[in-house]
Structure formats: C-alpha cells, structure tokens
Amino acid sequence: MLILLPVCRNLLSFLRGTCSFCRSTLRKQLDHNLTFHKLVAYMICLHTAIHIIAHLFNFERYSRGRRATDGSLASILSNRSHQEKKEDSWLNPIQSPNMTVEYVTFTSIAGLTGVIITIALILMVTSAMEFIRRSYFEVFWYTHHLFVIYFIGLAIHGIGGIVRGQTEESMGESHPHKCAEVFEKWDDPKFHCKRPQFEGLPAESWKWILAPSILYLFERILRFYRSQQKVVITKVVMHPSKVVELQMNKCGFSMEVGQYIFVNCPSISYLEWHPFTLTSAPEEDFFSIHIRAAGDWTENLIRAFEQQDSPVPRIEVDGPFGTASEDVFHYEVAVLVGAGIGVTPFASILKSIWYKFRHADHNLKTQTIYFYWICRETGAFAWFNDLLASLEQEMEELGKVGFLNYRLFLTGWDSNIAGHATLNFDRATDILTGLKQKTFFGRPMWDNEFSAIAAAHPKSAVGVFLCGPQTLAKSLSKCCQRYSSLDPRKVQFHFNKENF
Amino acid sequence: MGQIEWAMWANEQALASGLILITGGIVATAGQFTQWYLGTYSIAAGVLICLLEYPRGKRSKGSTMERCGQKYMTRVVKLFGPLTRNYYIRAFLHLGLSVPAGFLLATILGTACLVIASGIYLLAAIRGEQWTPIEPKPRERPQVGGTIKQPPSNPPPRPPAEARKKPGEEAAAAAGVPTGGPQENPVPVTDEVV
Numbered sequence: 001m002l003i004l005l006p007v008c009r010n011l012l013s014f015l016r017g018t019c020s021f022c023r024s025t026l027r028k029q030l031d032h033n034l035t036f037h038k039l040v041a042y043m044i045c046l047h048t049a050i051h052i053i054a055h056l057f058n059f060e061r062y063s064r065g066r067r068a069t070d071g072s073l074a075s076i077l078s079n080r081s082h083q084e085k086k087e088d089s090w091l092n093p094i095q096s097p098n099m100t101v102e103y104v105t106f107t108s109i110a111g112l113t114g115v116i117i118t119i120a121l122i123l124m125v126t127s128a129m130e131f132i133r134r135s136y137f138e139v140f141w142y143t144h145h146l147f148v149i150y151f152i153g154l155a156i157h158g159i160g161g162i163v164r165g166q167t168e169e170s171m172g173e174s175h176p177h178k179c180a181e182v183f184e185k186w187d188d189p190k191f192h193c194k195r196p197q198f199e200g201l202p203a204e205s206w207k208w209i210l211a212p213s214i215l216y217l218f219e220r221i222l223r224f225y226r227s228q229q230k231v232v233i234t235k236v237v238m239h240p241s242k243v244v245e246l247q248m249n250k251c252g253f254s255m256e257v258g259q260y261i262f263v264n265c266p267s268i269s270y271l272e273w274h275p276f277t278l279t280s281a282p283e284e285d286f287f288s289i290h291i292r293a294a295g296d297w298t299e300n301l302i303r304a305f306e307q308q309d310s311p312v313p314r315i316e317v318d319g320p321f322g323t324a325s326e327d328v329f330h331y332e333v334a335v336l337v338g339a340g341i342g343v344t345p346f347a348s349i350l351k352s353i354w355y356k357f358r359h360a361d362h363n364l365k366t367q368t369i370y371f372y373w374i375c376r377e378t379g380a381f382a383w384f385n386d387l388l389a390s391l392e393q394e395m396e397e398l399g400k401v402g403f404l405n406y407r408l409f410l411t412g413w414d415s416n417i418a419g420h421a422t423l424n425f426d427r428a429t430d431i432l433t434g435l436k437q438k439t440f441f442g443r444p445m446w447d448n449e450f451s452a453i454a455a456a457h458p459k460s461a462v463g464v465f466l467c468g469p470q471t472l473a474k475s476l477s478k479c480c481q482r483y484s485s486l487d488p489r490k491v492q493f494h495f496n497k498e499n500f
Numbered sequence: 501m502g503q504i505e506w507a508m509w510a511n512e513q514a515l516a517s518g519l520i521l522i523t524g525g526i527v528a529t530a531g532q533f534t535q536w537y538l539g540t541y542s543i544a545a546g547v548l549i550c551l552l553e554y555p556r557g558k559r560s561k562g563s564t565m566e567r568c569g570q571k572y573m574t575r576v577v578k579l580f581g582p583l584t585r586n587y588y589i590r591a592f593l594h595l596g597l598s599v600p601a602g603f604l605l606a607t608i609l610g611t612a613c614l615v616i617a618s619g620i621y622l623l624a625a626i627r628g629e630q631w632t633p634i635e636p637k638p639r640e641r642p643q644v645g646g647t648i649k650q651p652p653s654n655p656p657p658r659p660p661a662e663a664r665k666k667p668g669e670e671a672a673a674a675a676g677v678p679t680g681g682p683q684e685n686p687v688p689v690t691d692e693v694v
Contacts, residue, residue, distance in 0.1 A: 135505075
C-alpha cells in the first residue's frame, strides 16, 4: 500500500504546498519519493518470498497430514470433512489423500491468484532493473502497469478462506491449551473436550490497499484532467546538435525555479509521459523546456517539430513538480556547479537571478555568483552558451561585470582542440564558446577554486549547489568542510545537493 | 518500442528465474518435501542458468554496463561458441530445463518465470539478435614513426648564428611539444586558476 503513495505526484505537490510552513529540508524529503518507492518494492519482494516459503511448508504439512494414517493429531485434524454435519468446519484444504498440492494450488482462488500476481511482480521487477529502465524505458513503463493485475489479485487473494482458524464458540468449549494433548478422547461424548470447529479467516488485504488505490486512481484521473487543459506553444527554436526549445503557455500554470514538468505528445505515443526540467525563469511570461534527442520518443518529437509544412503537434503538460530551489537566492555568494545535463536547471536559476537583480528584488541576497559548467562536449548545450553570452552582454551594459563569474570545463578534449586553443591564445573571446571567459580543459581543481573563493569573500556564507553525479557531490562536500573556517563569523561553505 | 533489444530483458528475467529456482529447490530439499529430488535438480539447473546468464551480452547500440566480475564467466561462455551465441538454442535450453521443475510446487514459480524468459529469448532470436561478449578494447599503441617515410636529406635553412639567439617559443608551442625545464617566456604567463 505504501508503494502507491510515493508515485502520486500531484498529491505530493499538494502536500508540498500545504506544508510550506515547514522547513524546506523537510519538504525536500518529498523529492526522494522514487527512492522510497524502490525500497518498499524490495520489501514487497522479500515478504512475498517469505510468504510463499511459509505456505509451501504449510501445504506440505497439510499434504502429509491428509495422507497420514497413524492417528496423530495432524491426521485426526485432517480427517474432518466427511465425519461432521457441518460441512464448513474442516481444517485441511486438501480434501483427499490423492490430491496433490499442485492441484489444490491451481484450483483454489488463493493459489491461482498467488501464482499470477507473483509472476506479475517478478516481471515488474526485472523490467525495472536500472539497466533496462535507462536503456529501454518503454519496456519498463508498459510492463510496470501489471501492477493493476497485482493489486486486483492481492485483493481477492484471501476470499477463498483457505487459512482456517478455530471458531470462537469452539475456542470456548475446547481450547487448544487444554485439549491438544488429549486428542484421542475427543470422540468420547462425556469428555469435556469436543472436536474443534474451524472456519475460514476472512480476506483482509483489501482493507490495506483500498485507500491508497483510491488515491492513486484519483491521481491518474487528475493527471488526465490536467493533460486535457490547453497548452499553447508560442515559440519553437531549433538549436544545434538536435536540441529543440519549446516555449509554451498554459492557463493557471505557475512555476518556481528548479521545477520540472511531464510532457506527453499524443501523436507520438498516447501513454508516455517524460519529465523535463523547466529552463525558463518564473518572471517570464511563458515556460520553456529544452529537449535533446536521447531516445525514441525525443527523436520522434524533434522530427515532428522540424517539419515545417505539417501543423505543430499537440503537447500535453502535467506539472510543475519538484521542490523549488529557492535556497539559491538566500546566500550572499552562490557557487553553482552543473555537470553535463545537470546544467539545465541552472538555466532557470541564472535567468531568475538576473531578473531579480534587474528589478532590485529584496528577496535576492545574492551578490556574486560563481558558475562552474563541466561537460564532455559543448555541442548539445550550445543553447546554454547563448544564454551565458547574453547574460554577459547585459551585465556589461549595466556595468556589473563582477556579478556572474563562470568557468566552463571541457572534459572531453583531445590534442586537436587543445592545440587549436593554444594557437588562439591571444584572442579576446574563446574560440569554442565565443564567451569572454576562456574554456578550461579537464576537470576543475576544487581546492584551488575553494581557496580562492574563501580568500575573496572572507566573511560570507557561501552556498554551494550541485546538479551532477554522486562522485562530484562527495568531493564538493569534502571541500566545503575543509574550507569552511572554524570561526562562524568567517567564511562558511554550505553544500546543497539538488535532485532535479 | 522499436529500438528495444529483447535479449537484455530476457537475460534479466532468466537470471531472476535461476535465482528463484535455486531458492525453491533449497526450500524443497531442506524441508524434505515429497519428490524433493526435483528440488535438488532445480538447484543444479538454477546454478547452471545463473552462470550462463551472468555475463551480460553487448548491446548493439550504445555502451553496455558490465555486471560486477563478469569477465571470468564471459571467457567460459565464449568457449561454447555458437551454442551460447545463438538465442534460439538458449530459448529451447531454458524451456527444456524448466520442465522437470514444473512438477514440484516449490519450484513451479521458477518454471513459469523461466518459460517467460525463454519466450522473450525466442522473440530476440526471431529478430536476429546475438550474444556478443563484452571485451575490453585493446589499447591502441601510438604508432611512433609510422608516418615517417624517409629522413629529410637536406638540413633545414638556418639564419646566421647571431639571429639564432632568440629562443624558438612559437615553434615549440605550435608543434605541441612541451618545453620542460627552466626557460624565459616571451609572453608573460599568469596563473589561470582564480
């Protein structure tokens, strides 16, 4: 049941909004919903295994009890069904000695539903392995919908009442503590212990899964309703290296920095929703996403937009989701590190900081920004280049050159590029990016960077924000600890890892 | 769904089935269920399947993540040549291995999963997929001297001895040869790291 709740995106957004009085670190836990979903899934698998193994032993004992003729307790308890007037008071579901456990499994509701839903669970888990999910997302997405079968099967799994318990009336007359040892004398009418009566225990799993299933159903209906709302595409920009920018408008849509939306294009696929980080700032009157060709769906989408003569395909949008990264605005000095595709949310952040700065927004405490952009090759992010170039130009116009300091690190260089750069050493702008700041090759040396920043801002609180791989997060947080001075009035580095 | 390589999913499914067969077999054997010898069979079959399926094949498009420590089994699996490369053989092998385990309740789940894996492998085989081992690429040695045909016959033209006092920095930088050791830089060099 807990597995359905973390995937109700709209419910989580609602919680995030209503709990806005809570600290944002608490609300950030809502961003780890998928991790929680996976942990609950592992638990479900573990407990399914335990449940199945327990029932296997149980059925084996029933089978032995049915076939036993030695007058033991097990055999007496089993030989019930043709000796009692009440048909329903049996204990052993195996009705005759010739019935195999396999027969009982496949002819009882519990057994059949059990096998079906376990197979569904296994298929869901194998298609959700990280490798399959990342490389062939459609397999994962469509197979995962087997959960419908899983939940329906789970709800009806227990209605056959195969697991039996002694009736209350019988417990009053012949409690096992008194009567279990003296089972030979049960048939004696003058004896105080009578034969125990059993009844099927009712199914209880539906009580657990009813509420979350209704919430999830509601969530899917809500997603459908939101997807039907009209999205107007105001502009489509084709960037180099197969990147398309879509600027859109939707009635009642309001976003914050660092949030993402889910996008569906019915003409490509009815059922697939893909997440994209918003790259526009909340101050702009449209919202935009940048889509890079990275698989079936994205390539088809870009091709659909490239065709000039056919009408623009309809887009459905659900969102925005995610915790807003408003902490960026609360630090005097902000160090933003974006690695590879992780640079996308910073587009939104940088634009928003720039708007706030221009309008002298009092919420903006930031005075200086150090932006580190690390990627293998700049081709797919040429649009981000243009953004930096335009920001650079605007700052020059306003005379505030020291506000934004950025460094681009190209980790996928070869000797050709390096040689080319050496030859053009004296040029004012960088040959690769056209920006005033020269491109560095290789990875940044964080120790140097941090010590320089600490020297330049000896009394500030510096917020370090990363959107990138885990290894980088570790080295950055280590540097933060190392370069924060022991004196709380002097420079302090605070590390924030954003999960975009 | 066009780009999917079914063999990758079949591989995960078969590995999972192998583990389930082993678990079911252990339960049946340890509990001494009726016909528990089928349990021992299923442990053996499960181990064989896990060993066969552990090395992940190479994807035809894109890079493949190796499983931890799979290179030892890759060598063994490669030895069998076409028996392991062809997915039809794998599909029928799994189908065959799963049948005896289907007679015992404890292992019937493993049977069902293995049958599904076999079905997906059949689909992969129909689409012409093959198992290719992931091998580390041999590092390309830089071919030193491969393009030199013949040494030049004449010495390069040199200016007279007085003009040769100027250190050849531009020539060294353009050739990409790092000039190690102490030197005087004609262009002031500043520390780039801020």
